[in-house]
Amino acid sequence: MSTIHLQDVTRIFARPSLSDGLVRGRGLSGDQIDHAFAERVAAQTAVQHDGPVVALDHVNLTIPDGQTFAIVGPSGCGKTTLLRVVAGLDSEYEGRILYDDEDVRDVPPGERCIGMVFQNYALYPHFTGRGNLGFSFMVRRAPDEEAEERIRITSEIMGIGFDELLPRKPGKLSGGQQQRVAIARALVRNPRLFLFDEPLSNLDAKLRVRMRGEIRALQRRLGITSVYVTHDQEEAFSIADRVAIMNQGKLVQLGTPRELYSEPADRFVADFVGVSNIVPVEVVDSNAGGATVRVFGQTIRSRRPPSNPGGQVSVVLRPEALRVESTFDGGVPARVLTLAFTGPLLRYTVAVDDGQGREDGTVLTIDLPNPDPDHFFAEGMPVSVLLPPEVPALLG
Numbered sequence: 001m002s003t004i005h006l007q008d009v010t011r012i013f014a015r016p017s018l019s020d021g022l023v024r025g026r027g028l029s030g031d032q033i034d035h036a037f038a039e040r041v042a043a044q045t046a047v048q049h050d051g052p053v054v055a056l057d058h059v060n061l062t063i064p065d066g067q068t069f070a071i072v073g074p075s076g077c078g079k080t081t082l083l084r085v086v087a088g089l090d091s092e093y094e095g096r097i098l099y100d101d102e103d104v105r106d107v108p109p110g111e112r113c114i115g116m117v118f119q120n121y122a123l124y125p126h127f128t129g130r131g132n133l134g135f136s137f138m139v140r141r142a143p144d145e146e147a148e149e150r151i152r153i154t155s156e157i158m159g160i161g162f163d164e165l166l167p168r169k170p171g172k173l174s175g176g177q178q179q180r181v182a183i184a185r186a187l188v189r190n191p192r193l194f195l196f197d198e199p200l201s202n203l204d205a206k207l208r209v210r211m212r213g214e215i216r217a218l219q220r221r222l223g224i225t226s227v228y229v230t231h232d233q234e235e236a237f238s239i240a241d242r243v244a245i246m247n248q249g250k251l252v253q254l255g256t257p258r259e260l261y262s263e264p265a266d267r268f269v270a271d272f273v274g275v276s277n278i279v280p281v282e283v284v285d286s287n288a289g290g291a292t293v294r295v296f297g298q299t300i301r302s303r304r305p306p307s308n309p310g311g312q313v314s315v316v317l318r319p320e321a322l323r324v325e326s327t328f329d330g331g332v333p334a335r336v337l338t339l340a341f342t343g344p345l346l347r348y349t350v351a352v353d354d355g356q357g358r359e360d361g362t363v364l365t366i367d368l369p370n371p372d373p374d375h376f377f378a379e380g381m382p383v384s385v386l387l388p389p390e391v392p393a394l395l396g
Helices: 035-048 079-087 129-139 144-158 175-187 205-222 233-239 257-262 267-272
Strands: 004-013 053-063 068-072 094-099 114-117 193-197 225-229 242-247 250-255 277-287 290-295 298-302 313-317 323-325 332-341 345-353 359-369 382-386
Touching: 004 079, 053 079, 053 250, 068 079, 068 233, 079 193, 079 225, 114 175, 129 144, 129 175, 144 175, 144 205, 175 205, 205 233, 233 257, 242 257, 242 267, 250 257, 250 267, 267 277, 277 359, 290 313, 323 359, 345 382
Parallel strands: 068 225, 068 242, 114 193, 193 225
Antiparallel strands: 004 053, 004 094, 242 250, 277 290, 277 313, 290 298, 323 382, 332 345, 332 382, 345 359
């Protein structure tokens, strides 16, 4: 196990061109090239940049020993580049990366004792599951007894049914089974660091949820320091102890899933994490203990004051924090625009009324529990929106 430190890490790419050839792919090495990744980088660079691309911009980060740490952000934000420099697949960076107190710039990836799990599984198709797990032992000519013992221990860790996968080649396995073998292949080496690059993206929705639980249980049991890159916020929140939000090569906010959701640092995080209603407010009173603001003619409290009370201030109203009633006593008048049935929830969008019978242009998303599928507010129906009396924080 290791504590990972990134100290002022910066990675700048020269603008790619067709004559430069293809970019080495995400999670791949040697002669394997991810064409889609190369084309995406080239396309984004051509549109957004006239010069070099700053993929990582002075990143400072510590991942404690045994912690599962997720990195999320929009496409092109730098999360895969960060994973690659930590893995040693990209050494053309400025700054320092330390495993515990050791600077690993000159340590080859194969000597870092890391286990890596890729989006495309990266299993050897001509080997069985057992052959895939034993490949690293074969390369370093380890005794057969050592390999068999590690495979046996790993099979026990992976749980019920895993032994049945060992005699089969990847082509005879489902996507979920292939990913279990890929995780076991990373685990069999007894790594000090686990790296996951979009490991569940190729699985269907139900299987993704199940595999999340398996990965989380495995991490809790083994306590191996892990870095998990994904575009799926729900996946990151359900697996990780802490999550970093990245944008344009920078770490925008770092915290627990609850902190990121309840107290976003800025508008980007509030808009990126979950579903948000971001509404401008008027600050009535502000002090160290919080603030009172006016929104839609009503006053609500914030437990944290705005950082710039003299500037533009907004409130984040999460869909589940709002309520809808058919009566208008004490609520904000509105009209139902759309209704979507999602199973346990009814998701409404409503247009807010300005109090004079006219819509003021604000549209809110509201999630209500669905205990009775026959009870709902129809599209076009006038309703009253109830605001929460208090919110955790304000933007601005």
